[in-house]
Amino acid sequence: MRRHLFIIMAAWMLLWCWPLRYSLESDMALHMTVQIPLLIGIGLLLSPFVRSIEPRWLVDADWLGIPGMVAVVLVTSFWMIPRALDSALSDPLTDAAKFVTLPLAAGLPLGLSWRRMPPLGRAFIWANFIPKLGAIGGLYLAAPVRLCAYYRIDQQTEAGWALVTIAAALGISWFIIVFFGLQSAPLKTWFGFQVLRRPEPESRGYSSALWR
Amino acid sequence: MIGRGFIPLLVLVTAAGIGALAWETEGFNVVTVNGARQLDIARRPRSLPDVPLMDQDGQLFSLADYKGDPVFVDFIYTRCPTICRPMGDQFQHVLQWQDSHPEQKVKLVSISFDLENDGREALRRYGDRYGARAPQWRIAAPLEQSGLDALRRAFGLIVIPDGTGGFIHNGDVYLIDARGRLTRAFDPDAAPPVFISALTGIRS
Structure with a gap:
C-alpha cells in the first residue's frame, strides 16, 4: 500500500522533471492527450488512499458524486482554454498550478465521485464528453488561425486529429458496448450502463432509487 | 433525500470553478493570449x-x-x-x-x-x-x-x-x-x- 503511494508520488515528480515536462509540452498533441490525462490519472490512482480517510461529511455532501463531477468538468475545461495552455508554457508558476490542480481537483474527485454517480449520471457525462472532445478537435482542424501563441499551426492540426481520433475511439467503444452487449461488467460500469453491485459502505441509502 | 451539505458544497465548487474560468478569460471575453493582450492594451494603455x-x-x-x-x-x-x-x-x-x-x-x-x-x-x-x-x-x-x-x-x-x-x-x-x-x-x-x-x- 505504502509502496504504491510512493510510486505514484514518484511518477508525479518525474512528470514535473524538466526533460519529460519539456518533451511533452513542446508538442501540443502530447500536451493535451498525454500529459494532461497522465496528471488526471495520478489523481485517480491517489483516490483509493484518500477514500479510506475520507471524512463522513464529505461523503454526505458529495451527493451522487455531483459536486465532485462538477469540479472535474470545470477544472478540465479550464486547462483546455488556449490561453491557459500558453500560460503553462510561458510561466512555470502556472504550470505548477496545472500540476497540482489536475491531479487533486480533477483526477482525485473523479476517482471519489464516479463511484457515487448513478449509471444515468455516468452515461450523461460520457455522452457530453465524447462529442465535446470531437468538436474541439474539429475546431482545431478547421481554425485558420493559431489558437495557442506558443504552438505552430501544424501542431494545432496534429492535436485536432489526436482529439478527433480519441473521441471516435471512445464513441465506437461506447456503441459496441451498448449495441453488442459486451459482457464485461467493469467496462459496462465504467461507461455507465451497469450498476456496480457493491454499494458504498458509507452510503445511507438515500440514493437507492437512483442506484438500482 | 439530498445529502447533508450537498447544496453548500455544490455552490462552493461551482463558484470557484466559474470564478477561475471568468478570471482566465477576462470575464468570458477572450480565450487566447492574443485576445487577452489586445483587451489589456485597450483597457490600460501602456x-x-x-x-x-x-x-x-x-x-x-x-x-x-x-x-x-x-x-x-x-x-x-x-x-x-x-x-x-x-x-x-x-x-x-x-x-x-x-x-x-x-x-x-x-x-x-x-x-x-x-x-x-x-x-x-x-x-x-x-x-x-x-x-x-x-x-x-x-x-x-x-x-x-x-x-x-x-x-x-x-x-x-x-x-x-x-x-x-x-x-x-x-x-x-x-x-x-x-x-x-x-x-x-x-x-x-x-x-x-x-x-x-x-x-x-x-x-x-
Missing part, C-alpha cells in the same frame, strides 16, 4: 521603453520621437514568407488612405526582431518591396538585444521558431497615440478601415 532603433536609411531614432503624431507599429522579419506579407499590404493600405487624407499625420514603423539577419541592407530591401520610405514608413531594427527584449515585453510580442530556420510570431498591428502610449492592438486579419477608424478615434 507606456513604452525608450529603445534606440535604426531604420532602412541607417538613421537612428526611437518611438518616443513621434510624440504628437500617432504611429502604427508591427513586428516583422525580412525573410518572413507568411504573415508579414499581408501585414505589409495592410500598411500599404494605410499609406494610400493617408494620401487622400493629408490632414492626418500618421506614421508607420515595422520593427524587425531578427537582429542576426536583418541589417540595414535587408531592411532596405524589405522596404523597397512595399514602397516604404522613411520617415513616413520606417523599416527598423533595435540596435541591441536588450532593446529588443524591452520592446518584446512592452508589446507582448511572442516569437517562436518555425522549425525551418524562420519564425512564427503574432502579427498584431499596434497603435501608439499622439502622447506616445500604446493604446490598441489589432488582429493581423483586421481590415485596414478598422484600425484607421481607431486612429480618428484617438485624435478627437
Whole structure:
C-alpha cells in the first residue's frame, strides 16, 4: 500500500522533471492527450488512499458524486482554454498550478465521485464528453488561425486529429458496448450502463432509487 | 433525500470553478493570449521603453520621437514568407488612405526582431518591396538585444521558431497615440478601415 503511494508520488515528480515536462509540452498533441490525462490519472490512482480517510461529511455532501463531477468538468475545461495552455508554457508558476490542480481537483474527485454517480449520471457525462472532445478537435482542424501563441499551426492540426481520433475511439467503444452487449461488467460500469453491485459502505441509502 | 451539505458544497465548487474560468478569460471575453493582450492594451494603455532603433536609411531614432503624431507599429522579419506579407499590404493600405487624407499625420514603423539577419541592407530591401520610405514608413531594427527584449515585453510580442530556420510570431498591428502610449492592438486579419477608424478615434 505504502509502496504504491510512493510510486505514484514518484511518477508525479518525474512528470514535473524538466526533460519529460519539456518533451511533452513542446508538442501540443502530447500536451493535451498525454500529459494532461497522465496528471488526471495520478489523481485517480491517489483516490483509493484518500477514500479510506475520507471524512463522513464529505461523503454526505458529495451527493451522487455531483459536486465532485462538477469540479472535474470545470477544472478540465479550464486547462483546455488556449490561453491557459500558453500560460503553462510561458510561466512555470502556472504550470505548477496545472500540476497540482489536475491531479487533486480533477483526477482525485473523479476517482471519489464516479463511484457515487448513478449509471444515468455516468452515461450523461460520457455522452457530453465524447462529442465535446470531437468538436474541439474539429475546431482545431478547421481554425485558420493559431489558437495557442506558443504552438505552430501544424501542431494545432496534429492535436485536432489526436482529439478527433480519441473521441471516435471512445464513441465506437461506447456503441459496441451498448449495441453488442459486451459482457464485461467493469467496462459496462465504467461507461455507465451497469450498476456496480457493491454499494458504498458509507452510503445511507438515500440514493437507492437512483442506484438500482 | 439530498445529502447533508450537498447544496453548500455544490455552490462552493461551482463558484470557484466559474470564478477561475471568468478570471482566465477576462470575464468570458477572450480565450487566447492574443485576445487577452489586445483587451489589456485597450483597457490600460501602456507606456513604452525608450529603445534606440535604426531604420532602412541607417538613421537612428526611437518611438518616443513621434510624440504628437500617432504611429502604427508591427513586428516583422525580412525573410518572413507568411504573415508579414499581408501585414505589409495592410500598411500599404494605410499609406494610400493617408494620401487622400493629408490632414492626418500618421506614421508607420515595422520593427524587425531578427537582429542576426536583418541589417540595414535587408531592411532596405524589405522596404523597397512595399514602397516604404522613411520617415513616413520606417523599416527598423533595435540596435541591441536588450532593446529588443524591452520592446518584446512592452508589446507582448511572442516569437517562436518555425522549425525551418524562420519564425512564427503574432502579427498584431499596434497603435501608439499622439502622447506616445500604446493604446490598441489589432488582429493581423483586421481590415485596414478598422484600425484607421481607431486612429480618428484617438485624435478627437
